[in-house]
Amino acid sequence: MTVAVITGAASGIGAGLARHAASLGMKLVLADWDQDALKEVADSLSTEAIAVPTDVRDEAAVQSLADTAFERFGEIDLLFNNAGVLSSGLSWEIDAETWQRSVDINIGGVVNVMRAFVPRLNAADRPARIINTSSVGGFLTSPFMAPYSATKFAIVAVTEAMAGELAAMNSKLQVSLLAPGPVKSGIMDEKAPTETQQFMTTLRDMNDEHGMTPDGFAPLVFEGIERGDYWIVPQPEILDSALQERTEMILNRKPPVSFDFTSGDG
Ligand SMILES: NC(=O)c1ccc[n+]([C@@H]2O[C@H](COP(=O)([O-])OP(=O)(O)OC[C@H]3O[C@@H](n4cnc5c(N)ncnc54)[C@H](O)[C@@H]3O)[C@@H](O)[C@H]2O)c1
Structure with a gap:
């Protein structure tokens, strides 16, 4: 593996993946909408980035x-479709613009990357x-982060569809679904509305206490890839x-309980 493309590479998990890939000697194409932070990450790497x-x-x-x-490196081995945002609030109070932003970035952005790269990778x-x-x-x-749940559930679905499609066409391109738990990053920096400030403070504290560092997390991702x-x-x-608890809840037709992963034990 010699070339990786990483979206959302300016911070958190994406920057950790970039540093780890660089340590393996990979050449990198780093993308983010935060130009200054992106440049800082790229400049800090000891590899061609x-x-x-x-x-x-x-x-x-x-x-x-x-x-x-493709022009710069000719071929690409790994493509991390990673950029994402998290908004909190009561699902019925979150304004249309915030809902749309989550959908556009967390689903639309992932799909844009698939549409631009997958035909060429195939x-x-x-x-x-x-x-x-x-x-x-x-x-x-x-609770309190419906746009995040909805868009991240969507990526599980989209990625499974893609896996089936690639298999059906005997493509040499493979796909993985990465599901991080808590990782210290900037994802929770978005200002929370009053109703969810306490929830977000608890979530942030939990992440500070139990979250992995991006540099500890990235090698585990590469182990999965290997x-x-x-x-x-x-x-x-x-x-x-x-x-397992959620699946049994559905199979047993029990009403939803809140899976409170702010407790840190899932
Ligand atoms: N940190 C966690 O605990 C955690 C847990 C589960 C999943 N994730 C997922 O991991 C991914 C990376 O998040 P992170 O935790 O490193 O957060 P982060 O905020 O530190 O990094 C996300 C990066 O994506 C960039 N980004 C956001 N919108 C963009 C856009 N429209 N175009 C280009 N770049 C954009 C941001 O500028 C930022 O650099 C996200 O998809 C997130 O949902 C994170």
Whole structure:
């Protein structure tokens, strides 16, 4: 594996993945809409890394990101479809603009990247892997962050569809679904409305206490890639028992209970 493209590379998990990939000697194409932070990450790496300021909501910008990546390096081995945002609030109080922003970034952005890169990766007819980032929140619902839950559930669905489609066409391109648990990052920095400030403070405290560092997290992601895993769940203790409980709840037709992953035990 020699070339990786990473969206949302200016901060948190994406920056951790960039640093780890650089430590493995990979060449990097880093994308983010935060130009200054992106440049800082790219400049800090000891490998060939180009920073391509990109808003993943912008289809033309993402196509141009793909143009740049293929023109510069010819082939791509890993594509981390990672940029995302988290908004909190009461589901019926969150304004239309905030809902739309979550949908446009967390789903639209991921799909824009797939649409720009997958046809070219298929045409290259060589092994490569795209890693779509969902979350443990893509399997477990939570109150007060409906746009996040809804969009991360969507990525679980989209990625499974894509896996089936690639398999049906015998593509050499493979896909993985990355579901992080708590990782220290900037994802919770968005200002919370009054009703959810306490919830977000608890969530942030939990993340500070139990969250992995991006640099501790990234090698676990690469281990999953090395194994060829579809499901990359570096913190299974956050997901597995809660997912089992949720699945049994559905199978037993029990009403929803809130899977409160602010408790830190899933
Ligand atoms: N940190 C966690 O605990 C956690 C848990 C589960 C899933 N995730 C997921 O991991 C991914 C990375 O998040 P993170 O925690 O590192 O957060 P982060 O905020 O530190 O990093 C996200 C990056 O994405 C960028 N970004 C946001 N919108 C963008 C856009 N429209 N175009 C381009 N770049 C954009 C941001 O500028 C930022 O640099 C997200 O998809 C997030 O949902 C994070």
